[in-house]
Amino acid sequence: MNSRILIIEDERPMRTALADALESEGYRVFTAADGEEGLSRALSDKPDIILLDLMMPRLDGYAVCSELRRLSNPVPILILTAKGQLEDRVRGLDLGADDYLVKPFSTEELLARVRAVLRRVSRPGAALKTLVLGDVHVDFARQQAARGRKPLHLTAKELAMLRLLAESGGEAVSRERFLDIVWGYGAFPTTRTVDNHIATLRAKVEKNPDVPRWIKTVHGVGYRLESEG
DSSP states (O other): OOOEEEEEOSOHHHHHHHHHHHHTTTOEEEEESSHHHHHHHHHHHOOSEEEEESSOSSSOHHHHHHHHHHTTOOOOEEEEEETTOHHHHHHHHHTTOOEEEEESOOHHHHHHHHHHHHHHHHSTTTSOSEEEETTEEEETTTTEEEETTEEOOOOHHHHHHHHHHHTTTTOOEEHHHHIIIIIOTTTOOOTHHHHHHHHHHHHHHOSSTTSOSSEEEETTTEEEEOOOO
């Protein structure tokens, strides 16, 4: 069965072009022209992935993404955002989006991103709503964490870093990938920023940050998340 894709985009030419490109690849496509209609279709039609524009009438993309995650709806969301708006990309990922694509983009890149997201969430255990690291429990949908019964404060960036690590299936995540996804290039030009945030994150989730059990360093590359097993 071909994957079902919901496009939520208020600009008719863009909506039509996206639908044509995806249908030519064999995807089943349906569309919505504003955020309110898009949220309704996301809940009723149960797509396999959503392409979500940010700036729309009635409900913007942020509100749609936030509401879906509040309802613990795990549908993968690929945000479409205007070029150069780094804060939009970071905010969308913090709200629970799975990836972003910067306008303008090529058809080839769009199709590659869609395939990558669908491939990632189709792997058993890859699409995580929660993460357990010993006595630390992280709820990505609600953007909350706890150690045992005590709330554990993780910043939006720390949660985004953990999410990226968790969705990488034990593979190493490069410092450049962290910068691109969590911050957006240009916001922090040095990879040392990633190391500093990893150190802070380890101090919160590891029992012994100097000898980490969960967040491992991959020398010359970046970091990976050790599984529970």
